[in-house]
Amino acid sequence: MTKNLIQSFFLFLILGLVQVLVGNNISLFNIATPFVFIYFLIRLPLTLNKNLTMAIAFLAGLIIDIFSDTQGMNALACTILAVARIPILKLYVTHNDDITSPIPSSKSLGVAVWLKYLLSTTLCYCLVITFIESFTIDNYLISLYRAVGSTIFSFILLFGIDIIVNTKNEKRL
Amino acid sequence: MKNLIDFLLRHSSWFVFAFFAFISCWLLFKNNPYQQHIYLTSANAVTASIYKGASNVTSYFNLQSINADLQERNALLEMEVLSLKKQIRNYHSLENPIELNFADDSIVCDYEYHFANVINNSVSKPKNYITLDKGSLDGIEKDMGVVDQNGVVGIVCGVSDHAARVISLLNPDMHLSCKIKNSDFFGSLVWRGTNPYYATLEEMPQHVKFQKGDTIVTSGYSDLFPPGLIVGTIEGRESATDNNFYSLKIKLSTDFTRLSTVRAIKSKMANEIKQLESEQIESEQQ
Numbered sequence: 001m002t003k004n005l006i007q008s009f010f011l012f013l014i015l016g017l018v019q020v021l022v023g024n025n026i027s028l029f030n031i032a033t034p035f036v037f038i039y040f041l042i043r044l045p046l047t048l049n050k051n052l053t054m055a056i057a058f059l060a061g062l063i064i065d066i067f068s069d070t071q072g073m074n075a076l077a078c079t080i081l082a083v084a085r086i087p088i089l090k091l092y093v094t095h096n097d098d099i100t101s102p103i104p105s106s107k108s109l110g111v112a113v114w115l116k117y118l119l120s121t122t123l124c125y126c127l128v129i130t131f132i133e134s135f136t137i138d139n140y141l142i143s144l145y146r147a148v149g150s151t152i153f154s155f156i157l158l159f160g161i162d163i164i165v166n167t168k169n170e171k172r173l
Numbered sequence: 174m175k176n177l178i179d180f181l182l183r184h185s186s187w188f189v190f191a192f193f194a195f196i197s198c199w200l201l202f203k204n205n206p207y208q209q210h211i212y213l214t215s216a217n218a219v220t221a222s223i224y225k226g227a228s229n230v231t232s233y234f235n236l237q238s239i240n241a242d243l244q245e246r247n248a249l250l251e252m253e254v255l256s257l258k259k260q261i262r263n264y265h266s267l268e269n270p271i272e273l274n275f276a277d278d279s280i281v282c283d284y285e286y287h288f289a290n291v292i293n294n295s296v297s298k299p300k301n302y303i304t305l306d307k308g309s310l311d312g313i314e315k316d317m318g319v320v321d322q323n324g325v326v327g328i329v330c331g332v333s334d335h336a337a338r339v340i341s342l343l344n345p346d347m348h349l350s351c352k353i354k355n356s357d358f359f360g361s362l363v364w365r366g367t368n369p370y371y372a373t374l375e376e377m378p379q380h381v382k383f384q385k386g387d388t389i390v391t392s393g394y395s396d397l398f399p400p401g402l403i404v405g406t407i408e409g410r411e412s413a414t415d416n417n418f419y420s421l422k423i424k425l426s427t428d429f430t431r432l433s434t435v436r437a438i439k440s441k442m443a444n445e446i447k448q449l450e451s452e453q454i455e456s457e458q459q
Contacts, residue, residue: 021227027297030368050186058193065200067220068295069302069338072200079193083186132201134299 004045004103011040011165012060020067031142032149034157035125037064039165041081042121042158045102046089057082070133077129081121088120105166118162119155126150221336224292225306232290235431239322246322284399285439287312289319289337291432296343296369303327303339303432313337317437318397324426325349325404326435328397337437343369343429350395351404353381354388362389362404362423369429373411374421383407389423396443 019037027033041057061078065071089104092113101108104117130147134140181188289311293304307313309332319326319339328347331338340347343364351374352359360377374389387407393400403426411420 017223020223024295030297033297051189054186054189054193058197061197062200066217067223069293069304070298072197072202076194076197076201079190079197083190 001045001048001102008040008044008056011043012037015040015161016060016064016067019064024068028149028153031146032153033146034153035122035129035150036154036157036161038078038081038122038125038154039158039161041078042085042118043103043105044082044085046086046104047102050083050086053082053085054079073129073132076132077125080128081125084124085121088124089117091120092116106162107166115159118158119151122155122158123147123151126154217333218335221292221304221306221333224304228290228292228306232433235433238431239433242322285441287317287437287439289313289435289437291435292336294341294429294432296341296429300346301341301343301429302330303341305329305337305339305435305437306335307437308333308335308337310334312439313437314439316397316443317439319435319437320398320402321427321432321435323403323428325391325398325402326427326429326432329437341429342372342425342427349398349404350392351389352392353383353407354390354401356381359392359394360418360421370425371408372405372423372425374407374423376418377421379417379419383421385409389421396440396446398438399440 015037019035023034023036037060041060044053044056057078058075061073061075064074068074089109093109104114106114108114109117127147130143130150134143134146287307289305289307291303292306295301295303303319303326305313305319313329313332315329315332317329319329325342327339327341327344329337330340342349342362345363345365347363349362350359351362358378358381360374362372362374364372377383385407389404389407391398391400391402391404405423405425405427408422408424411422
């Protein structure tokens with residue numbers, strides 16, 4: 001468990017830097033912004049204490065917030081993601097026995113379920129953050145475009161990151 | 174009592190969630206654009222140093238276009254120098270030199286410039302902020318106007334020792350008093366929406382005549398910016414919100430997507446004016 005947490009910490013360090021220095025500056029077609037750092041939240045061990053997961057998510061969101069001058073926005077969205085993660089997974093996995101390892105991945109869940117889980121959590125996060133972000137703006141259609149655009153963009157990047165992280169692990173073994 | 178503790182423990186995750194959600198919402202909503210402290214913003218020591226490191230690398234990418242801008246500006250200034258020289262020669266050639274009357278230009282002396290580099294910037298969020306690599310130790314102060322070579326950029330809203338946070342013109346909380354060049358009609362420039370190249374000039378009286386392409390400049394009614402700084406050009410008319418006023422769509426002259434070196438303007442008169450105003454208010458209250 002400790003090893004997993006340390007791994008997650010380094011994953012956050014790298015993805016957080018990528019998010020802050022690159023991701024936040026991208027705005028594809030003025031609507032899609034990638035959120036890559038949530039990958040480490042999605043991959044946190046499922047057996048981890050719920051309260052601890054929320055605390056980690058909140059802190060991670062807060063750190064990203066500090067860098068991008070959006071106090072509380074990412075923190076709230078990350079906390080919601082940490083709560084919604086397991087119910088979302090339960091939508092696709094009916095028996096707990098199907099999960100072979102505490103860390104959700106394409107191996108432990110099966111490729112189809114893992115991709116569904118990844119897409120759903122990304123959509124959840126992007127919807128939450130876009131609607132918090134545009135709280136004061138009346139034009140909800142633009143927010144919806146932004147949420148969907150960001151989801152697609154983030155999902156593609158997260159899928160790529162997933163492949164990189166997993167092949168690294170295999171090589172080490 | 175035991176039941177109560179049991180209940181709390183069993184549902185602890187709900188309370189923890191409520192606690193974190195409350196803190197986030199508090200951070201989200203207490204936040205006013207002119208907040209004093211900068212610890213939770215990108216102008217604090219750690220974040221500023223990371224952004225400085227990154228900007229050391231990325232600042233090279235924009236150099237070519239900035240160079241072009243500067244050369245254009247240089248040419249304009251050169252032309253202005255030439256015309257001014259010509260004017261002075263004209264005055265000298267007169268037998269009785271009249272006292273030189275630089276009504277508009279002399280005001281420039283009342284302002285002091287500080288150069289800074291933009292190390293973090295956003296244009297796609299609903300509320301945008303900019304971080305500069307100079308802070309209070311370099312002479313940057315709160316409420317200084319910020320401009321770049323093309324036009325107005327924003328206003329300093331928070332300062333730490335080595336970094337400053339600027340509220341960008343691309344932020345609905347920022348209102349800038351502007352007028353159409355060579356006329357005295359002024360309105361309030363505000364950014365609404367998502368396009369970083371356009372803003373709206375509101376509260377223009379119905380009878381003002383304008384043409385597409387007219388220049389919009391700062392009015393100088395706030396002491397943050399000297400009057401006559403270029404803000405943008407008129408692109409067209411927007412639907413009126415009120416029968417007596419109309420709104421203009423303004424194409425901003427500053428390209429916010431590639432800011433690099435900016436100048437923070439310190440008005441030497443600002444303190445004096447503020448002092449005068451506060452004295453006035455005090456004497457009225459007595």
